[in-house]
Amino acid sequence: MAASVEALAARVESIEDLETDLLLEGVFRRFGHDFRGYRRAALQRKLHVLMQRLGVQTVSALQERVMHEEGAADSLLRELSARSAGLLDDPGYLHALRAALVPLLRSCASPRIWIAECLSAEDACALSVLLADEDLLEKTQIFATAENESLLQEASSGRFAINHLEEYAESYRKSGGKSDLRGYCREEDGQAVFSDTLRSNITWAQYSLATNASFNEFQLIICRQALADFGTMLRRRALQLFYDSMPLFGILSVDADGGLDAAHLTSRYKAIAPEQGLYRREV
Template structure:
């Protein structure tokens, strides 16, 4: 990816840019406690470029100056680096697979727990809650939806969907295998749709940092499909170890892609679907 116009051309410019990215990520960690230093550098660069273009900044150093000195700039950076928000049933194929997983892996548990690690916002959790209701599992299943960014958690707790957008959500819902009436799972508040309180109450929102925090519970299902693609190799191994420590035996792990040969604990899992990144822990 070519450097922005504020850098000299060639290897010197790329080296300068890489150094500035390192310094920005270190500053973000030291000043605000958010650690993106082991994220995939290309993913970081793409998101920094988008933010810099939006703010008319030619170099990463200028962005760092804003982040350290300008009110609100750090929030904008953290939002740019965070997992992109999901929309209701926005990946129908993955939702169909998740329906099968829910039916097969949770029924044997008296009080199953699901962890949406680095959740993509309210609508990802709402989609799961609706699928649990359709499998008659919602009254005894707890969803733990976590994210590192407290601001995004606040938005998730207070999320709403416009009635106009609900029409597209209904199409995605039907494509995902939904056979009911999507409206039945929602309440109308001030002209917007909000997930019914009986389902919202099963979702536990909490701040949690996959980079630094330890295992906090045992789960029958862990899903982390949106954040893992952004992790560098060292961080990916660390997070897969964390998931292994947090997943009950015969629980299911949903990740972004198939295990690589070098992935931590990969030999302890059995594929649920071919080439899809869903695995049952067997050891």
């Protein structure tokens, strides 16, 4: 009996794997969003959350909804793409980033920063605040990219939940902030909004780490949280892309376990603050 149960479970898992393959291929061919290289276990957990919310029992049923029901595709893309804001929740990281980044940017005439898979106003504007603190805002350009255009547009509005403002202000203070974060924001329609000045140096653009090529050279590249969802091949591709988009002594910011070993890039970087996922390109 135990063997039969195990065989049935394996068969169900195999069917769901096939259904997931078909769903991801359909999403790529119809909507242009490529999740085929994502880590399967993490992706299927997100699918199950959405299936429960929509009241469907199988991935095939979810695919039927996504392909034919208005709004279902957007729900799927949001579920697979969404990540929480990170920079203003982590004062230790911001403190380490400030110490490593500021001397580098001061030595550059027109520095550029790339935040890959940036889906929150907080992450892009936290960097603008740091730059404003150090009198580097005017000369530095930030490129915030993500594959999901809808979430990207929402982030570009500069809005965030006003109930987070006090928490963010305290995190900013602990990170070495030189002013009051609340001075960089205003209240509008019940939300907090980062100032127009902070957002003036940010270019928001749709971009896929799975399919697009390098588009510039950057003194700092940040990709936090997203890499954890990527499968081995997609993670290697993204890390190689970042390496190719960075000059000597440029800074890479990834998760603490960013997968540099898997991408055979460890020897090309020097760890600045490995516990914070900060590395400097040395070769």
